[in-house]
Amino acid sequence: MLMHVINVNKDVLKANNELAYSNRKLLVKHGIFTMNIMGAIGSGKTTLIEEAINALKERYRIAVIAGDVVAQMDASRFEKLGVKTVAANTGRECHLDAKLIERSLANIDLKDIDILFIENVGNLICPVDYKLGEHVRVVIVSVSEGEDTVLKHPMIFRTSDLAIVNKVDISEAVSADPSKMRGDINQLNPSIPVLLTSKNDAISIDRWIEYIESHLE
Amino acid sequence: MLMHVINVNKDVLKANNELAYSNRKLLVKHGIFTMNIMGAIGSGKTTLIEEAINALKERYRIAVIAGDVVAQMDASRFEKLGVKTVAANTGRECHLDAKLIERSLANIDLKDIDILFIENVGNLICPVDYKLGEHVRVVIVSVSEGEDTVLKHPMIFRTSDLAIVNKVDISEAVSADPSKMRGDINQLNPSIPVLLTSKNDAISIDRWIEYIESHLE
Ligand SMILES: Nc1nc2c(ncn2[C@@H]2O[C@H](COP(=O)(O)OP(=O)(O)OP(=O)(O)O)[C@@H](O)[C@H]2O)c(=O)[nH]1
Ligand SMILES: Nc1nc2c(ncn2[C@@H]2O[C@H](COP(=O)(O)OP(=O)(O)OP(=O)(O)O)[C@@H](O)[C@H]2O)c(=O)[nH]1
Ligand SMILES: [Mg+2]
Ligand SMILES: [Mg+2]
Numbered sequence: 001m002l003m004h005v006i007n008v009n010k011d012v013l014k015a016n017n018e019l020a021y022s023n024r025k026l027l028v029k030h031g032i033f034t035m036n037i038m039g040a041i042g043s044g045k046t047t048l049i050e051e052a053i054n055a056l057k058e059r060y061r062i063a064v065i066a067g068d069v070v071a072q073m074d075a076s077r078f079e080k081l082g083v084k085t086v087a088a089n090t091g092r093e094c095h096l097d098a099k100l101i102e103r104s105l106a107n108i109d110l111k112d113i114d115i116l117f118i119e120n121v122g123n124l125i126c127p128v129d130y131k132l133g134e135h136v137r138v139v140i141v142s143v144s145e146g147e148d149t150v151l152k153h154p155m156i157f158r159t160s161d162l163a164i165v166n167k168v169d170i171s172e173a174v175s176a177d178p179s180k181m182r183g184d185i186n187q188l189n190p191s192i193p194v195l196l197t198s199k200n201d202a203i204s205i206d207r208w209i210e211y212i213e214s215h216l217e
Numbered sequence: 218m219l220m221h222v223i224n225v226n227k228d229v230l231k232a233n234n235e236l237a238y239s240n241r242k243l244l245v246k247h248g249i250f251t252m253n254i255m256g257a258i259g260s261g262k263t264t265l266i267e268e269a270i271n272a273l274k275e276r277y278r279i280a281v282i283a284g285d286v287v288a289q290m291d292a293s294r295f296e297k298l299g300v301k302t303v304a305a306n307t308g309r310e311c312h313l314d315a316k317l318i319e320r321s322l323a324n325i326d327l328k329d330i331d332i333l334f335i336e337n338v339g340n341l342i343c344p345v346d347y348k349l350g351e352h353v354r355v356v357i358v359s360v361s362e363g364e365d366t367v368l369k370h371p372m373i374f375r376t377s378d379l380a381i382v383n384k385v386d387i388s389e390a391v392s393a394d395p396s397k398m399r400g401d402i403n404q405l406n407p408s409i410p411v412l413l414t415s416k417n418d419a420i421s422i423d424r425w426i427e428y429i430e431s432h433l434e
């Protein structure tokens with residue numbers, strides 16, 4: 001059984017960091033640009049990865065590691081798009097770790113891949129401490145979680161490389177102001193780029209794709 | 218630092234269960250009906266507790282334990298309604314536990330309370346294993362998390378006493394069918410009552426209040 005123990009266990013984090021570093025070396029060696037996509041349950045992680053796959057799959061070879069308590073449901077969505085997909089079941093754990101990524105990488109022919117998306121478990125707390133070997137960490141927050149979600153979860157916004165405020169098309173229906181959320185993010189982390197997106201607004205999705213492409217040769 | 222350790226640590230759960238049992242005895246002794254309100258980030262936990270407080274506070278004496286990584290933000294919302302409120306900060310932990318509840322109860326004059334709401338940390342995984350001493354466990358899922366959220370988190374629906382599908386007013390905007398979600402819940406747990414609610418639909422809120430009152434003398 002997987003447990004959440006209140007414990008000063010630096011060894012676990014240290015072992016994870018070392019494994020993350022070796023994952024990173026393997027990914028760099030094969031020239032694979034890797035993104036760790038984090039966000040609350042239902043914030044739009046799978047949707048934004050699907051959009052990126054559709055926009056990029058003709059030009060780049062893409063793989064996805066779909067992590068979740070029951071990972072197969074999201075994995076099937078990626079498989080339908082014809083990209084290499086590995087389902088990483090976390091059971092009762094609320095985050096992926098470097099060990100699960102190491103195991104998942106063993107199932108991917110790394111020579112054949114340019115971009116790897118890792119969809120983390122829906123959570124804004126647990127994934128923060130666990131590096132996976134990724135190049136960039138992306139945190140997605142949707143307006144429907146409530147305007148105060150950003151300030152309630154400072155650590156994940158402080159430690160990510162890109163923040164996305166998603167579902168801006170339903171801002172009014174949920175009485176949330178996306179600009180306020182952007183402001184809160186930049187208050188926590190002045191240097192982080194922030195994108196406001198909606199799957200129903202192609203221009204906003206283009207900016208997300210451009211962000212990814214800016215990291216590719 | 219709080220850590221999430223993959224570990225067969227039955228002792229932690231056993232100690233938590235024992236403490237939960239002693240919390241429960243204390244609550245029963247004082248005739249306090251206690252609800253553990255669980256749900257993903259932004260699913261509507263605070264909103265539904267606020268609605269219940271507004272409807273019941275003239276007739277019952279109410280207290281709230283607001284648990285979160287940064288608990289003060291929700292606690293302030295409850296304090297504004299004039300009910301006794303304790304903010305229980307979980308730091309990096311993704312769930313409340315019986316120890317935090319024991320400490321919070323020490324700050325409440327139990328003789329003066331009829332109903333206690335405990336708002337758990339926004340999460341559908343971590344709170345499952347941790348009993349707090351509550352009489353009923355309520356799980357809230359909002360349609361904006363996506364129709365597949367129920368089947369992705371079977372354990373919490375199997376182990377709760379009431380399930381609420383919230384934000385049904387925005388079902389169309391997020392292309393989710395609340396009846397499908399209700400069906401999924403009852404497939405996982407045939408005997409659990411399921412309420413479909415919207416803060417913008419007074420009749421749906423009445424049903425939530427009636428559920429609570431059905432447990433009070
Ligand atoms: N209106 C609107 N709905 C969206 C948007 N992005 C995603 N959704 C919907 O939100 C729900 C959840 O989207 P997903 O992409 O599955 O979210 P997720 O973060 O992968 O969810 P989990 O993996 O379950 O944590 C689905 O019903 C999507 O169609 C958006 O920009 N606008
Ligand atoms: N449209 C709509 N919005 C709702 C409904 N219930 C809550 N909301 C909105 O959803 C957002 C989150 O609501 P909260 O009650 O703060 O959710 P929570 O579960 O307490 O959130 P955390 O404590 O941060 O996990 C707020 O902006 C609410 O106004 C509803 O029935 N319909
Ligand atoms: Mg997903
Ligand atoms: Mg809340």
Ligand SMILES: [Zn+2]
Pocket residue numbers: 003004005221310311312343
């Ligand atoms: Zn935990």
Ligand SMILES: [Zn+2]
Pocket residue numbers: 004093094095126221222
């Ligand atoms: Zn964890």
